[in-house]
Amino acid sequence: MPPPTSSKQLKIACSNCNLRELCLPVDLSADEMGRLEALSNSKRSFAAQDYLYRTGDHFKSLYAIHSGSFKTRVLHEDGREQVTGFLMAGEIIGLDAISTDSHTCEALAMEASEVCELPFAKLEELSRDIPSLQRHLHKIMSREIVRDQGIMLLLGSMRAEERLAAFLLNLSQRNTARGFSATQLQLRMSRLEIGSYLGLKLETVSRAFSHFQEDGLINVKIKTVELIDLPRLRALVGKS
Amino acid sequence: MPPPTSSKQLKIACSNCNLRELCLPVDLSADEMGRLEALSNSKRSFAAQDYLYRTGDHFKSLYAIHSGSFKTRVLHEDGREQVTGFLMAGEIIGLDAISTDSHTCEALAMEASEVCELPFAKLEELSRDIPSLQRHLHKIMSREIVRDQGIMLLLGSMRAEERLAAFLLNLSQRNTARGFSATQLQLRMSRLEIGSYLGLKLETVSRAFSHFQEDGLINVKIKTVELIDLPRLRALVGKS
DNA sequence: CGTTATTTTGAGCTGTTTCAAGCGCCGTGG
DNA sequence: CCACGGCGCTTGAAACAGCTCAAAATAACG
Numbered sequence: 001m002p003p004p005t006s007s008k009q010l011k012i013a014c015s016n017c018n019l020r021e022l023c024l025p026v027d028l029s030a031d032e033m034g035r036l037e038a039l040s041n042s043k044r045s046f047a048a049q050d051y052l053y054r055t056g057d058h059f060k061s062l063y064a065i066h067s068g069s070f071k072t073r074v075l076h077e078d079g080r081e082q083v084t085g086f087l088m089a090g091e092i093i094g095l096d097a098i099s100t101d102s103h104t105c106e107a108l109a110m111e112a113s114e115v116c117e118l119p120f121a122k123l124e125e126l127s128r129d130i131p132s133l134q135r136h137l138h139k140i141m142s143r144e145i146v147r148d149q150g151i152m153l154l155l156g157s158m159r160a161e162e163r164l165a166a167f168l169l170n171l172s173q174r175n176t177a178r179g180f181s182a183t184q185l186q187l188r189m190s191r192l193e194i195g196s197y198l199g200l201k202l203e204t205v206s207r208a209f210s211h212f213q214e215d216g217l218i219n220v221k222i223k224t225v226e227l228i229d230l231p232r233l234r235a236l237v238g239k240s
Numbered sequence: 241m242p243p244p245t246s247s248k249q250l251k252i253a254c255s256n257c258n259l260r261e262l263c264l265p266v267d268l269s270a271d272e273m274g275r276l277e278a279l280s281n282s283k284r285s286f287a288a289q290d291y292l293y294r295t296g297d298h299f300k301s302l303y304a305i306h307s308g309s310f311k312t313r314v315l316h317e318d319g320r321e322q323v324t325g326f327l328m329a330g331e332i333i334g335l336d337a338i339s340t341d342s343h344t345c346e347a348l349a350m351e352a353s354e355v356c357e358l359p360f361a362k363l364e365e366l367s368r369d370i371p372s373l374q375r376h377l378h379k380i381m382s383r384e385i386v387r388d389q390g391i392m393l394l395l396g397s398m399r400a401e402e403r404l405a406a407f408l409l410n411l412s413q414r415n416t417a418r419g420f421s422a423t424q425l426q427l428r429m430s431r432l433e434i435g436s437y438l439g440l441k442l443e444t445v446s447r448a449f450s451h452f453q454e455d456g457l458i459n460v461k462i463k464t465v466e467l468i469d470l471p472r473l474r475a476l477v478g479k480s
Numbered sequence: 481c482g483t484t485a486t487t488t489t490g491a492g493c494t495g496t497t498t499c500a501a502g503c504g505c506c507g508t509g510g
Numbered sequence: 511c512c513a514c515g516g517c518g519c520t521t522g523a524a525a526c527a528g529c530t531c532a533a534a535a536t537a538a539c540g
Contacts, residue, residue, distance in 0.1 A: 076478060078478040080393075095385050098379055104389065105389060124375065128367075128371065139339050141385070144385050145381070148385065149314050149388065152388065153324075155396050156437075190519090192518085197396075198396075203519090207496095209520090222505085238317065441528075443489085443529075444529075446486095446488055
């Protein structure tokens with residue numbers, strides 16, 4: 001049942017990585033960068049649907065997404081599941097597990113992807129030595145908390161179409177941060193997964209897409225979405 | 241309009257605090273404990289409805305709740321608000337602000353309360369020196385992430401009565417952790433606030449309370465709640 | 481003890497879900 | 511190369527959970 005986790009070992013060079021500015025090595029000197037590279041001893045590859053980790057797995061490392069994307073989801077005892085995040089290149093995944101030394105959610109690749117493994121014990125050690133790395137690690141964890149609060153606001157007080165608009169704008173903004181188009185989106189996830197993330201049924205997501213298209217806000221073709229009217233999309237999210 | 245933040249300065253002694261085991265000083269030697277106490281130079285008092293901090297305030301410190309309780313909420317541009325947490329004694333508040341050096345939500349006292357101020361720069365400095373403190377700080381942040389994921393599951397995939405049952409069980413469990421009753425709850429928040437937290441309207445919360453009472457699950461009298469049938473409450477949350 | 485805020489309850493309404501059917505794309509195999 | 515089958519997406523119609531509006535009951539407060 002569980003697909004075999006394909007894994008390749010490759011040497012890492014943060015200094016050459018084009019995600020440098022988004023990822024962990026922010027504001028580091030060349031020397032400090034070198035020490036961070038020394039820490040991360042492997043890059044692993046994943047095919048779509050491969051697990052990066054599963055609920056209950058022992059916690060050893062954080063992972064920096066080098067390419068591709070992952071989704072995280074929490075499972076409820078009764079089989080219900082909730083997608084808690086869609087993560088893109090440059091983002092750090094696995095922070096949930098620090099709390100109990102075992103993963104409280106699971107992470108799956110949404111396409112062919114690569115991650116840099118960051119053994120957490122070594123990362124803590126290094127961050128005791130490099131204050132700017134320590135500070136940055138704290139910022140990354142805090143940013144995750146802020147992100148989650150935003151999703152709570154979305155789930156707790158927005159209606160279906162507001163949620164979808166907020167979702168699309170979020171993708172657009174993260175695309176931009178990576179030097180890609182703000183208006184041309186390639187969705188990596190299904191309507192079912194979007195629905196789970198947004199607290200909606202897949203039919204509702206589909207209807208909202210169709211409605212946006214009728215209104216001339218977007219152009220949808222399954223997983224290819226073009227944002228036509230960003231201002232009106234923003235207005236929709238309630239920034240009125 | 242903003243109530244004046246009453247604030248008293250008092251010396252702190254973690255070593256004598258009965259929240260020692262819940263709060264920051266976990267697994268510290270006497271010497272390390274002393275250094276942590278030296279860091280926290282003040283205890284501040286708040287009356288009900290006083291702000292601990294507001295959205296946009298400059299970030300300087302985390303706060304350990306010494307007594308009383310706080311709620312945190314995020315505000316949306318259009319006036320909507322979402323309560324993101326109810327925090328009790330022993331819990332750390334303010335983690336959201338590390339990310340941007342300014343608070344992304346606001347925190348209000350729900351009753352007369354006291355907090356220990358923990359200047360974050362000093363806390364980081366100290367945690368570079370004391371690995372077990374560093375680890376514990378990381379665990380606290382990670383725990384907050386896990387907590388938020390749980391709320392996302394609740395908001396994204398539970399129905400009204402399941403949400404309320406989960407909420408009550410969570411309060412019960414945290415009461416227990418503090419040596420109080422698992423079944424006798426004193427709510428500090430209104431139906432409106434519970435509704436905001438659970439993504440429901442206050443009328444829906446009230447109806448769910450009434451329904452639970454009819455079913456013999458709980459005894460409600462406004463803010464006094466007795467949990468009568470814990471097993472059935474648990475079953476209700478879907479641990480089926 | 482009157483005034484105000486909070487909670488409860490009712491009745492009708494609405495947005496989202498549920499159930500069901502049809503469509504289109506894509507990979508597989510004939 | 512085309513037919514077939516499967517999966518994901520769309521769309522419709524009916525059901526329902528939770529919301530809105532309204533009013534009464536109860537608690538909190540000066």
